[in-house]
Amino acid sequence: MDWNVSAHGNEETRTSLVHASDSPIVDLVRACERIAPSDATVLITGETGTGKEVLARLLHERSRRAGRPLVPVNCGAIPEALLESELFGHVRGAFTGATAARRGRVAAAEGGTLFLDEVGELPLALQVKLLRVLQERKYEPVGSAESVPANFRLIAATNRDLAAEVEAGRFRRDLYYRLLVCPVDLPPLRNRPQDVAPLFGHFWKQRGGGRPVDPAVLRVLELHDWPGNVRELENLVERLAVCAEGPAIRVADLPAHLRPARPCPVPAEAPPPDFASALASLSTPVPAPAAPALDDAPPPPPTPLFRVLHGGAEVPPPQLPSFDGQAIDLPTMLRRLEQAYIDAALAHTQGNKKAAADLLGLQRTTLVEKLRRRTRDVSAC
Numbered sequence: 001m002d003w004n005v006s007a008h009g010n011e012e013t014r015t016s017l018v019h020a021s022d023s024p025i026v027d028l029v030r031a032c033e034r035i036a037p038s039d040a041t042v043l044i045t046g047e048t049g050t051g052k053e054v055l056a057r058l059l060h061e062r063s064r065r066a067g068r069p070l071v072p073v074n075c076g077a078i079p080e081a082l083l084e085s086e087l088f089g090h091v092r093g094a095f096t097g098a099t100a101a102r103r104g105r106v107a108a109a110e111g112g113t114l115f116l117d118e119v120g121e122l123p124l125a126l127q128v129k130l131l132r133v134l135q136e137r138k139y140e141p142v143g144s145a146e147s148v149p150a151n152f153r154l155i156a157a158t159n160r161d162l163a164a165e166v167e168a169g170r171f172r173r174d175l176y177y178r179l180l181v182c183p184v185d186l187p188p189l190r191n192r193p194q195d196v197a198p199l200f201g202h203f204w205k206q207r208g209g210g211r212p213v214d215p216a217v218l219r220v221l222e223l224h225d226w227p228g229n230v231r232e233l234e235n236l237v238e239r240l241a242v243c244a245e246g247p248a249i250r251v252a253d254l255p256a257h258l259r260p261a262r263p264c265p266v267p268a269e270a271p272p273p274d275f276a277s278a279l280a281s282l283s284t285p286v287p288a289p290a291a292p293a294l295d296d297a298p299p300p301p302p303t304p305l306f307r308v309l310h311g312g313a314e315v316p317p318p319q320l321p322s323f324d325g326q327a328i329d330l331p332t333m334l335r336r337l338e339q340a341y342i343d344a345a346l347a348h349t350q351g352n353k354k355a356a357a358d359l360l361g362l363q364r365t366t367l368v369e370k371l372r373r374r375t376r377d378v379s380a381c
Helices: 011-017 025-035 052-061 080-088 124-136 162-167 173-179 193-206 215-222 229-243 275-283 304-309 330-348 353-360 364-380
Strands: 042-045 070-074 113-117 153-158 182-185
Touching: 025 052, 025 182, 042 052, 052 070, 052 113, 052 153, 080 124, 124 173, 162 173, 193 215, 193 229, 215 330, 215 364, 330 353, 330 364, 353 364
Parallel strands: 042 153, 042 182, 070 113, 113 153
Antiparallel strands: none
């Protein structure tokens, strides 16, 4: 699911907002739909790589200023000595080397949108001048005493905690509240694992990937923490498209830090139970009891997953095992049985966790936590 921007919208600007129907991005998109048509200042916060510039472009493309330019400025990438001239321009002779007048980014954004990325990197002196522009809607180019009117919408973004920067004295309090008109926070990818599969599919399609992807790959990726967020996922997809060999993308094609560790070896003195036999016993009919049929209680209906695993047939309750004087490792058997059913449900739903959780009678969050715990247990070995 993505946010379908208007006809003049650039497909590239939608990339990082592809999301699942149960994603927290859904509410964020609804909020942005309300914000976009206004001229209100927007402050986008979020970690590096979450798609702040993508969101800024979408806000611009849905605004009344969409026919005018969106002018981005990375405040952390321009040397402090040049930043004022980059923003406000300069007149001829304003400083050594200024042989001709030059328009700044504010002038270039006339009638459109000025996007100040990493606004938390602005030096204090420039913060004062930006505040004046926002308050009075005019500015002076470097070396000029004449004010120039400014007509632009401001969208700012930062990966810093500006409230903490204000308390530390590194960001002006008055500018902070001037920016904090319509705050939008982009959650990191690790907090929305349900978006990994849609984003992967979107990037895979963009890269021209025609090969099928093993559902196990997506299950592994959903358990990753994604410190680089959406940008890290996009780079991974490009790596797989270029470097992976074979007719399909497998878990073995993932980088080593993403691949799960090998299963822990089981000590020889404590052999695991015959799990295949235990699972097969689930379909063994229960012998009829000796009591009269009229006194029989009707057997409980099989769960949806029983029908899935047995081709839709009605399956009677499992027969209790015979101990024959031998102890069994019940916790291990139950754990493996649970893993087998989870794997079967995910395979049946082609990796759709919500559908798999419904088959298993679980909440989706419970299923995700069980998958995370399994990966942690395996990695710990």
